[in-house]
Amino acid sequence: MSHNNNYYKPYQCLLTLLIVLLLRSTPASAAPTDAELLLKFKSSLSNAAALSDWNASVPLCNGNKNNWSGLTCMNGNLYGLRLENMGLMGVIDVETLSQLSSDLRSLSVMYNSFTGAIPPVGRLGGLRALFLSHSGFSGKIPHDAFEGMKYLKKVYLARNGFGGRLPSSLVGLSKLVELDVEGNQLGGKIPGFEQRDWRVLNFANNRFKGRIPASLSKIDRSAFLGNPDLCGAPLSACKPPKKPFITIAIVLSIAAIIATIALFIFFLRARRAQSPNRKSISKHLGQAPKVYKKFALWDTARSPDYYDDKKKGDRNRSLHFVRNDRERFELEDLLRASAEVLGSGSFGSSYKAVLFSGQALVVKRFRYMNNVGREELHAHMARLGRLSHPNLLPLVAYYYTKEEKLLISDFVENGSLASRLHGKRPAGEQGLDWPTRLNIVKGVSRGLSYLYREFPNLTLPHGHLKSSNVLLDRGFNPLLSEYALTPLLNITHAHQFMAAFKSPEFSHRDRASKKTDVWSLGILILELLTGKFPANYLKRGTADLAAWVNSVVREEWTGEVFDKEMCGTRRGEGEMLKLLKIGLCCCEASSERRWDWRQASEKIEELMERDNDGEDYSSYVTDWDVYSSMVLSDEDFSFSVKN
Missing domain, CATH: 3.30.200.20 (Phosphorylase Kinase; domain 1)
Structure with missing residues (x-):
């Protein structure tokens, strides 16, 4: 028996070793990757076409550049989500976001179409900035909604349907320096926030009432307007409570005064109706247009x-x-x-x-x-x-x-370029022809060049160049508006809405350059030629109009790029294509490779309404490379189209 045991002993050891190796080689259930978590998060959303490039086979980030739309990256790591103006609906799956390998620092879903209560953002304890404004949320905000968010500095909840009181957990955020709850239905007393250096604070247009806390008495009064029952500095002083009989007496007195005034107006109108000079008075005053709204x-x-x-x-x-x-x-x-x-x-x-x-x-x-x-x-x-x-x-x-x-x-008679390109026109009215559009581009370029010369020390001589800020006079000559205002504006609001701050360099590095206004000019040129409304005006870091132009001219007949409503283009296609290339050179994503304003201005000034040789290229040219070799042989005019 002992002999038999010794005989099997080597085999038993071998079996034990195999079992140990097998157990070690069996993987535990692997944790989901960040890509898988984000795709799961996306599945909770609806109408998410703007996130169509989310693909698990593509890295999330490349340095500070995002490979997935709506992501903010830093040093190759996911830093935040900026899902603004994407038409998103559905549910914000905070539970899934909380499982990401590193804490999100920023979350923005502004200007979307969500419904229901505020998401449970408290699970994202690492957030520094939360932007939920203009997103359709409603209902009361739970008192513990911001519990444990000790790093939170910015909270934007404006223009939703939130009601009830401000949550106590919001008051306890010691690092909070930007808070905007404007345009909701929040009520009760404004909590006693501790004294701090507020960069943004806005309680306007809600239902707050009572005395403004002393710690907020030095804030600009505009932060409290639209709350009729608020009082105290910086608004009017609070009135002492009135006894009931005094209140009744005041009400009766006011009613008597109103009745007297109404009676006086009645007799005055009756007297004017009998006056023989009524027509001459109307003629003297002129035919004023109907009053739609008086200034606040x-x-x-x-x-x-x-x-x-x-x-x-x-x-x-x-x-x-x-x-x-x-x-x-x-x-x-x-x-x-x-x-x-x-x-x-x-x-x-x-x-x-x-x-x-x-x-x-x-x-x-x-x-x-x-x-x-x-x-x-x-x-x-x-x-x-x-x-x-x-x-x-x-x-x-x-x-x-x-x-x-x-x-x-x-007042400028013909309205804005945006309304001419994208608005509904009266029946029979033609679209802008090529000569008119070329004249507009040249005028815009000249106006922008003048601003660059007059404001050499401003990074953004214009700052808000877009089609709605290009007005057209009676001769359809362009007039730039809202220029050189960047030094005067609230920085946070400017960064959210001004055209210059939607450029690639600001989206990726939060930094504008002397070429940023040239990027806006490039987008405007592409809009003018294609007739398409640029999403760049709505979303920061978006370059889909330039990307669409690049894809069309690389893969299809170049003529498909141009606005079908642009008449008067016979024998001008070559010049139109030159302008198209100028636009692409101006909105090149890399500011280092992008043209400066002098280059752009010089090339625009060289353009003419008709091609030099008078030949109609569109009759036989269907390839971008052939076309560009015929009309764009100038080496200084070369550029590369990014795939």
Whole structure:
């Protein structure tokens, strides 16, 4: 028996060794990769076509550059998600995001179409910045929604449907320096945030009530407007509670006054109806357009504070004219003018105001012009008033107080280039032809070149160059508007909405350059030639218009690029293609390889309405390389199209 055991002993040892090796070679269930987690996160979203390039076979990041749309990268690692303006719906799967190998530092889903309660963002304890504004969320925010988010510095919840009170966990964030909850239905008292250096703070247009905490008394009053029941510094002082019989007496007195005024107006109108001079009075006043909306400034100017300031001779409550070649008028004249709403942009609303004299003006109301003090603003405005160029919309006057910032310029008849390219035209009206578009490009280039020369120390001489800021006069000559305002604007808001800050260099490195305005010019040229609205205006770091042009000219007939509504193009295709190449050179993703404004301006000035030899290339040229070799042989004009 002992002999038999010794005989089998080597085999037993071998069997044991095999079992150990087998157990060691059997892998434990592997944790999902970041790519797999992000794809799982995407599956919880709907209408996610903007994330079609999310592919597990492609690395998430390449240095500071993202390979997947909407990702923010740093040193090859995932830093944050910027899923803005993508039309996303569905559910924000925070649970899946919390399993990523490294904590997200930033999450933005602004300008999408989600519904329901705020996502459980507290599970993302490493967040530094959270942007949920304009995304369709609603309901009460749980009191512990931000519990444990000790690194959080920025919280943007504006323009949703949040109600109830601000959560106590938000008040306890010691590092918080940017908070925007404007435009919700939040109520109750504003919590007593501790004293700190707020960079952004906005409680406006909610249902807050009661006394503003003393720790916030030095914040700009615009942060609290639109809450009728708020009081205390920096707003009006809180009134002591009234006894019931005093309240009743006041109400009855007010009712009697209103009845008296109504009776007076009734008799006055009846008397005017019998007056033989009624027609002459109407003729004297002129046919003013229908009043769609009065300036909010009207209410400010009618306040007791306004008249107190007028008695003290406060010059800050008056218009400041920066040009001597315009008819002067008083602030009251502007307030009495009819005001038609022209549009509402990211920086405020624009109105067409017609004075009693018949002069038509555009008043741009800025909500986020608070980056400099009063003296610096006056100096910069005076400098803008000294500018003179046929392709710049002149600044006529401005108005500046803590409550209101207005820029006043001439009204331009034909509206913006954006409305001409993308708006609905009356029946029978033709689209912009090639000669007109070429004239517009040359005018824009000349205006931009002038700004580069006049503001050599500004990184962004224009800063907000896009088709809606190119106005067209009666002869369809372009006038640049909203230029050279970057030094005056709220930096955070500017970074979110200005055209220059959607450039590749700012998207990847948070840094603009002297060539950034040239990138905006390139996008504008491609928009003008293709008739397509650039998503660059909406999303930061997007270059899909340039990418689409590149793909078409590489794979299809080049003529497919051009806007079908661009008539008058016979024997001009060669020049159109030259301009197309100029546009691509101007919006090259690499700022080092991108043309500067001098190169772009020189090449644009060389363009003509018709090809030099008068030959119609489109009759037989169907290949980009052949076409470019025929009309673009200049070595200085060479460039590479990135795949």
